[in-house]
Amino acid sequence: MRSRIWRVLSGMALACALMAPASAEDFPSKPLTIMVGLAPGGITDVTARLYAEIVSRNLGQRITIENRPAAAGALAAAAVQNAPPDGYTLLVFSGSQHATVAAMGSAPYDPVNGFSFISVLFNSAVAFVVPPDSPASTLEELFELGRKRPGGLSMGTPGLGSPSHLLGARVALAAKAPLQSIHYRGGAPMLADVLTGRVDFAVVTLSTSRSFLAEKKLRALATDIRWSGLPGVPTLAELGYGNEKVANWFGVAGPVGMAPALVQKLNAEFVKASRDGELVKRLAENGTLIATSTPQEMRALMVDEVATMEGLVKTLNLRQP
Numbered sequence: 001m002r003s004r005i006w007r008v009l010s011g012m013a014l015a016c017a018l019m020a021p022a023s024a025e026d027f028p029s030k031p032l033t034i035m036v037g038l039a040p041g042g043i044t045d046v047t048a049r050l051y052a053e054i055v056s057r058n059l060g061q062r063i064t065i066e067n068r069p070a071a072a073g074a075l076a077a078a079a080v081q082n083a084p085p086d087g088y089t090l091l092v093f094s095g096s097q098h099a100t101v102a103a104m105g106s107a108p109y110d111p112v113n114g115f116s117f118i119s120v121l122f123n124s125a126v127a128f129v130v131p132p133d134s135p136a137s138t139l140e141e142l143f144e145l146g147r148k149r150p151g152g153l154s155m156g157t158p159g160l161g162s163p164s165h166l167l168g169a170r171v172a173l174a175a176k177a178p179l180q181s182i183h184y185r186g187g188a189p190m191l192a193d194v195l196t197g198r199v200d201f202a203v204v205t206l207s208t209s210r211s212f213l214a215e216k217k218l219r220a221l222a223t224d225i226r227w228s229g230l231p232g233v234p235t236l237a238e239l240g241y242g243n244e245k246v247a248n249w250f251g252v253a254g255p256v257g258m259a260p261a262l263v264q265k266l267n268a269e270f271v272k273a274s275r276d277g278e279l280v281k282r283l284a285e286n287g288t289l290i291a292t293s294t295p296q297e298m299r300a301l302m303v304d305e306v307a308t309m310e311g312l313v314k315t316l317n318l319r320q321p
Contacts, residue, residue: 190204
């Protein structure tokens with residue numbers, strides 16, 4: 001009888017050991033996956049790949065980027081929330097979009113309690129752009145066009161609840177310009193329709209639009225921050241829209257329940273990658289500002305963002321039934 005009990009207990013102990021996540025010292029022992037909830041080619045995807053390349057090299061393990069461009073990033077976020085908390089499945093995401101989709105009542109994930117936050121990665125500068133043949137040469141002219149036109153302006157966005165969507169909507173609301181938002185699955189397909197004039201304007205990241213601006217295929221009317229690449233373009237603050245801000249930070253997180261030592265190890269790896277000279281150079285050229293944080297600081301940012309977005313969703317009447 002004792003031997004039988006001992007075998008049962010030994011089997012249970014072995015099963016628990018097999019289910020237990022590997023220690024931080026052993027991590028990683030296999031390839032990692034980073035999920036991105038938007039289409040390839042957008043700021044989140046492009047920068048995630050740059051970081052992944054450096055972290056992969058430093059860790060000695062392959063990192064795969066998996067795009068799930070559906071439901072404004074909700075499917076990717078839910079998949080990571082429900083993944084084993086072993087550090088092998090991570091999410092790179094926009095803080096404001098992550099909070100907004102949940103605030104709209106349609107998210108299959110908890111934006112705060114469903115994740116182990118690792119680090120903020122970057123902030124993204126954006127510009128209000130129009131097609132080159134647009135009759136509007138200033139932001140005020142664009143909004144005046146919307147006030148006079150039946151149906152108002154059409155604005156392309158890289159996804160419902162994205163920072164670009166919310167910033168454009170907030171500024172148009174402050175300007176009392178009627179607006180119809182057209183949502184795409186990422187920045188690349190949205191840009192295609194802005195370039196051909198299928199939509200009146202969009203709020204785009206400088207990283208994905210820089211070449212089009214340089215080639216005069218897009219025209220910038222305003223930026224959220226001063227950027228050396230567009231010295232003659234006014235900022236929103238200079239145009240009287242300085243209070244219509246939306247957080248533009250992006251970060252990396254894993255499933256809730258990750259061991260603190262594992263979270264700290266991943267934080268150290270992403271912070272280390274942020275100091276890579278080539279990464280710093282490429283992001284600066286694109287109007288993307290590197291930013292890092294502790295896991296605790298990132299969680300606090302997320303808590304604040306959820307509260308802010310809940311208020312904004314109510315103001316813009318974006319809550320889903």
